[in-house]
Amino acid sequence: MILDEKISNELKILALETINNAGSGHSGSVLSAGDILYTLYTKHLLTNGMKTMNRDRFVLSNGHACAILYSILAGLKYFDISELKKFRKFNGMLSGHPEIEIPGIDASTGPLGQGVGNAVGMAIAESIMNARFNLSHYTYCMVGDGCLEEGVGLEALSIAGLYKLNKFILLYDKNDVTLDGKLSKSSADNIIMKFQAMNFNVLECDGHNINAIDDAITLAKKEKNRPTLIIFHTIIGKDTSLEGSNLSHGKVFDKEEIAKLRNKLNITSPYLDLSEETKNQLKKIKQEILKKYQKRVDNFSKYLDENKDLEKKYFKFIENKFNYKEKEFIENNSTRQLNNKVLNEIAKKVENIVVLSADLSSSTKVKIENDSDYSSTNRQGRNIAVGIREHAMGAIANGIALHKGLNVICSTFLAFSNYMLPAIRMAAIMKLDVIFVFSHSSIYDTPDGITHLPVEQLDQLRLIPDLIVCRPFNSTELYRSYDWYFNRKGPICLILSRGDIEYCPSNDDVSKGGYKLFVDNSCDAYILSSGSEVPLAIEVMDKLENYYNVNVVSMLSLEIFEEQNNRYKNSILSKPIFVIESSTCVKYLKYTSEDKIFSVKSFGTSGDEANLKKKYGYTSDIIAKKIINVMKKENLKEGK
């Protein structure tokens, strides 16, 4: 049997050669984090490399350190070692930062701090699934200095401490160097004290001593009441000419430098490969892991087998097979209130929905009524407070979705959606099933003033690829939005009004994302609108009655509408198109010219609804008059 150190060093050389072959990548962390990851993957992380429920989760929050992780995953044959040759290359499987599609990768990472939030979300999900079904695993997360400086990371860590997530183990590759220089240049935090203040168990350890690393992780796993931070003291670029220097961070070591390191570490494995003895040893190690992993799976299966009711429910949770009835709410009401009713109807049946709130559930109305608060002593409570931490809320929601087994919904004001945009982008990138709810959707929705009134936010969301944005105006549209959430892969945004919206029925075409609200045989023009502006559009339609035949199109979701066939789309778009929406309306420019769009062009201001509507042009008198002018000017159609 060869020594762990030898195998670990071989894997590091393999990673450095992978980077050398790619022509770009991050070598510094290969040499600082290598021994930690080797120890984790060979002695602790129980997984079969597939996305199974019982596996331990691991998130590499400092995603740039992926070369060494890929090297270890290849060594353990979670994928073929030849893939390393295509690292960072076009059409290669191994991208420049970890991606969820890669075997053995539990979260796509890259933007720093996000992975910490994801891992905390996974640990929360585990705690819930554990309380309900006895599912049990650890969630490990590796971070560099960056993830601990990022606000989203700091927010998430407070939550981990608050909820006493003792199976959340944070592995800190503390090499004291960041891209631009020594860590001391940008941080003077006392990390031990800071984490203890956040209720963490803190351990310290030499990050290049495999026995010590092993012991520290073993100790962390025994902690029963707090999450654990293990501070691994490491050396970036260890044993190279750039040892300890920030210049090693994004360095591609040339073959000569790697040869020197091979010599120093006495490594003679083939180029971009591992020695036979290392392969054999890793094979044995993997068998050992799989055996232990299988034992965990068997125990869990046995438990379920002995608890048939639970078993049935567990599979309902996992397969997300719930039926709920759509109870319509025919009432003049705000969509935040309607959503509260719809969500609670759904939540009665869909038992695995959990709700995250960034301290605005009183206002967004996104909460499960008659249910309890999740806490360290009540893991089954379905309302999970995350404090005034929108960004971590998003990253944690992503982690819960990554974990599987639960549906997750979170909320804040639309004006503050930009606090969590990086997390929403990651949800779209990973195609995660998360509902992001944003209320207070209009420029006239509150007297709170300029900072609280959304302008650009709705369209900033719509610009993110693979994100469905819904702005419903009645309960039917709310149910359709939830349909898309349950029946499609990927995140959904729900944009809700603060103020009341006069009721108007939808029709079957609602499933097409954009649809005519009224039957028309001949129509001179359509008004596209959504959410809180739909009643206004109808009012405008009524005012135009003596001039033109106009119909209103509710544009519940531009993305879903865009997916429809041209024939359907043109049944609307071939006529003159007007748009009324409290947003920059920039995406509607595809359908019509700027002079036909009633959008918001400047920041908001304090005031009452009536005056704000007038100021921003959202009154039927103003709009009807303008539409008549445009129709005349452009000779689109003579008035009646």
Place this chain on the structure above:
Amino acid sequence: MILDEKISNELKILALETINNAGSGHSGSVLSAGDILYTLYTKHLLTNGMKTMNRDRFVLSNGHACAILYSILAGLKYFDISELKKFRKFNGMLSGHPEIEIPGIDASTGPLGQGVGNAVGMAIAESIMNARFNLSHYTYCMVGDGCLEEGVGLEALSIAGLYKLNKFILLYDKNDVTLDGKLSKSSADNIIMKFQAMNFNVLECDGHNINAIDDAITLAKKEKNRPTLIIFHTIIGKDTSLEGSNLSHGKVFDKEEIAKLRNKLNITSPYLDLSEETKNQLKKIKQEILKKYQKRVDNFSKYLDENKDLEKKYFKFIENKFNYKEKEFIENNSTRQLNNKVLNEIAKKVENIVVLSADLSSSTKVKIENDSDYSSTNRQGRNIAVGIREHAMGAIANGIALHKGLNVICSTFLAFSNYMLPAIRMAAIMKLDVIFVFSHSSIYDTPDGITHLPVEQLDQLRLIPDLIVCRPFNSTELYRSYDWYFNRKGPICLILSRGDIEYCPSNDDVSKGGYKLFVDNSCDAYILSSGSEVPLAIEVMDKLENYYNVNVVSMLSLEIFEEQNNRYKNSILSKPIFVIESSTCVKYLKYTSEDKIFSVKSFGTSGDEANLKKKYGYTSDIIAKKIINVMKKENLKEGK
């Protein structure tokens, strides 16, 4: 003389009645923060209520607590007390959250945590101006629980500790209640320990005892080596029926409840007004403050008078009067490198530029070469490291701009601009002179993979009102962008390429934001492009030579172009318009139809530049062919 407590209570009643009269607002914090703010404003904050350099700064980071602040400012006659009647009303001066335009308000606040960053930025600016010119003042910042949970706040606080900003004093209104419930529901942090870990001096104090508050602030001001946190233990909604309850947070107390409180506190001042004796006493207090403030001003003037060289330089700093020569760089180079050269040319003359870096200056190239790092012992270093904390970087840059006296520029990758969007929005709202630089601007700019490749970010920025976004392709365009920064009010974004851009000269029309690169007499179509895609557009133009007369328009800034008169704009827009840009190009839909736009429609992927360009359609062959097809199909013009 009447007691402080009496005046403070009268001001609270005034604030509650202000809210009652408005019909909305946040009463809870009036009663928890009132005594702290009263003590600060009457016994410590040296200001004349105007935006003068020598004043102490105060930022109400928990902006929703503004009613009590407005009440105090009115009491001290920084504006007329009658303004309170228009609180939150349309066309009233006193908006629902503090706005910089209001006398006595040093920063617009509302989105939580931003104000903390602003205040840290002000304290950094003070430390620089102090080291250079002996300018000296304190920066106070009030926070509630929310600001200390928000990532942006936490990031900024670490920086305050790192840089030992001893004149930064954080006033924490710790009422242990947030909107949704008890603080303990969402946070279990040991705040004292957490702040000590961030190198803060931490004091604790009864927030309802004016003498104790006075003493605590006095003590904080004496601290020489660390910023200070004063934890004020307070009671939300104190002395009302909702005392201690989260329900008081956004409550509008009715007249009956206010009458009860008046009774309890023995307050008999007129409705929405102050008693004569309180007015008189506040008048005296203000005279006292103004006297002390004037003494500070006089001392400073005397110092400058005795140091004539410094005086001259000080006024150059304050009036921002520097001349620099535009040295063009005629070279094929990336705009990040060109910007490094241009910035450094400018920085040679413009001595008051400071550069913030979120640990990517090695990559964005935004740094002042041959200058030192700012630190607690080297306040004049012009490169200020803020660590991997993009969001705080933005908020701190805003604070430096708010302080006045310095120009400020900060940078990260375009893909991560969304980490700091809330701060950029605040810069636009406050019209602050900040340059936000974002490099790695194209979908083919790095093999780092999906998370590092920008898609929607450029247009997300362009959607923010009052923000100028520049995407230059040569040094001339870089100089124009800096021109706009120096000669207009408000923030500028500079979007820079990682890769080289083939040199092509600009012409005088560059100042119009969008302009033809080549002289044309007759032209069949224009290709609008920017930054790294300009050479590609020129290549396409050349390829089309045998078919059509095409000219390339460099769209340096859509916002500046939009400001031009119609005649100028139509000299371009009246022809068929094609667009080539690595972005979603959504704003160009105003000028042309989707089939003529070569935009990015999906997330990026790892790979080399050539393959990525091909995949996303950014090659001249692909584009030239498509343009010919569109021209033919739409019968726009027969080919030559």
